[in-house]
Amino acid sequence: MAVAEESHFGRAAARLDMAQPPLSQRIQRLERELGVRLFDRTSRQVAITKAGTLLLEEARALLARSETLRATARRIRNGESGLLRAALPPDLAGETVAALLTGFAGRRGGVELELHELSTAQQLARFAARELDVGLIHHPCDVAGLELGPVLRRELGVLLPRDAAPARLAEVPLASLSDHDLILFPRAGAPAVYDDVLTTCARNGYTPPAVRHGQGTSFVRGLVLSTKAVAFSPRDARPADTPEPDTGLVWRPLVGAPLVWRHSAAWPRGTGDAAVGAFADAATGALRTTTTASADAPTRPLRLRPAAEFWL
Structure with missing residues (x-):
């Protein structure tokens, strides 16, 4: 493209910041690879051939796509684009x-x-x-x-039926939940967290008669109501002392905040x-x-x- 636009090997080489002989050799190699003559050369001038003229626009398009590819690669490397x-x-x-x-x-x-x-x-x-x-x-x-x-922490409280005895307390000791089953997420999802919750409960006097598994919010609340069980949830899931509307559930903080969720990216x-x-x-x-x-x-x-x- 540089030789075609300059119609001169010397000026094209200067534009490309290279010596003239290697440029001439590259053009010759390109002609051999393509099987067509790109330029007519005389001692005084360089003229692009008809084949060279037809291929010039393709060359410009290829170079433009090459620049686009490099720019995209730079954005991916810098975290600005990609998946x-x-x-x-x-x-x-x-x-x-x-x-x-x-x-x-x-x-x-x-x-x-x-x-x-x-x-x-x-x-x-x-x-x-x-x-x-x-x-x-x-x-x-x-x-x-x-x-x-x-690492961020979210203190857990307890979600329980409004008519359960511990619901009358401002803060609930874990030991006071002993007569209630526990609704907990399936262990396979986070085994160490699951075991840690049960270990902490046992250390604080609460060993559930049974552990039932649920994950979706509506499903867990339905289990808490129908089975007279309890579930742990973060403080931000339900403000303290505010009953769940028309569900018969309340959320209470735990004495001493023994249970927390810990998250991090x-x-x-x-x-x-x-x-x-x-x-x-x-x-x-x-x-x-x-x-x-x-x-x-x-x-x-x-x-x-x-x-x-x-x-x-």
């Missing part, structure tokens, strides 16, 4: 999900977000298989090979590009603004453990 495979746990409220998506779009609007609803265990499996770029997980869990964003170590960072920041911001989540850990790297002994 981000992300996951959120199924117990996250719709308001929090909406705030996260809005926050992420504001930070990295050019990135296509492939969002999945996955439990912590499912996210860890996909991290190991390199099928997930970033997620929001529950602690404690095995964080080997992962990098973590800030997570991603495979060494893969934290700008898009991953934007998702982690958006997730942290959404939890802070739409829930009662607060910082739970120092800034230095720490390892999570189960059974209420979270920090080493």
